[in-house]
Amino acid sequence: MPDFFDVVHSQRACRDFSADEVDDSVLEQVLHAATFAPSAENKQPWVFVVVREEATRARIAALTRQVWEGGARVYEETHLDARILADVDKGTAEGFARAPVVVVVCGDAEHAFERTLPSSVFPATQNLLLAATALGLGSALTTLATAMAKELSTTLDLPDHVKPMAVVFLGWPAKKLGPPRRISYREKTHLDRHGQPFWRS
Numbered sequence: 001m002p003d004f005f006d007v008v009h010s011q012r013a014c015r016d017f018s019a020d021e022v023d024d025s026v027l028e029q030v031l032h033a034a035t036f037a038p039s040a041e042n043k044q045p046w047v048f049v050v051v052r053e054e055a056t057r058a059r060i061a062a063l064t065r066q067v068w069e070g071g072a073r074v075y076e077e078t079h080l081d082a083r084i085l086a087d088v089d090k091g092t093a094e095g096f097a098r099a100p101v102v103v104v105v106c107g108d109a110e111h112a113f114e115r116t117l118p119s120s121v122f123p124a125t126q127n128l129l130l131a132a133t134a135l136g137l138g139s140a141l142t143t144l145a146t147a148m149a150k151e152l153s154t155t156l157d158l159p160d161h162v163k164p165m166a167v168v169f170l171g172w173p174a175k176k177l178g179p180p181r182r183i184s185y186r187e188k189t190h191l192d193r194h195g196q197p198f199w200r201s
Contacts, residue, residue: 007134012180014138015091017099017171026135027101030170033131039120045112046124049156051102059155060104060167061097063145068092072144091140099140099169103128104152109161121165128168138173141166 002010031048039045051057068088076085105125107117125141132139145152145167152164189198 002134007130010177010179011130011133012177013087013140014171014173014177015087015140015169016095016174017138017169018174019098020100020172022101022137022171026137027170029135030128030131030137031103034124034128037120037123037127039123040112040116043112043120045108045117046121047106047108047162048128049104049106049158051104051156052100056155057099057102058097060102060145060152061092061099061169063148063151063155064096064142064167065092067144067147072147092144095174096140096142096169098174099171101170103168103170104156104164105166105168106158106162106164109163114163117163117165125166125168132168132170136172137170138177140169142169143167 027050031050034046034048035044037046051060069092073085073089076088080088105121105128107114107121109117112120129139129141143166146164149164152158152167153162156164158164186197186199190196191198
């Protein structure tokens, strides 16, 4: 098992997957790690829908592509680096549909205030992503399909109180992933008040 900081420093989006299946035992490790995230009042309101069925995976990939092509891409053209934009284009067009597993991460509004669900659900999602990386899996977190929450909920038979909040495409990477590109924390950290650098050389 890799060192924790090696995992943190190498976790990145994978948008192209091999055809190899992911064993249940591997998925169980990933999901188990997800449930050790912090949550408001320890309510643990996360719900994970693991999708293996081909038709349902294809439907979720299609919803993702529909939102991307229906306006999200035009918006991101002015925000994303050209290489990332091309990678997302390829992922939404074909890569996501090849992922052998899709995990739809939901929040249960019966177990927490609905407005606090993100503060509980997204730490669990991050744990899931880190665990996947530690085990050699590729993963891609997207919220595109959640823009069509009604259609996504219908596809998964979600009750009204279970809200889809994130979609994670999972599988073995089709090719080795390079290191993620990150802006140094020195450019993002302030001391005591905004504008005063935390890092003093």
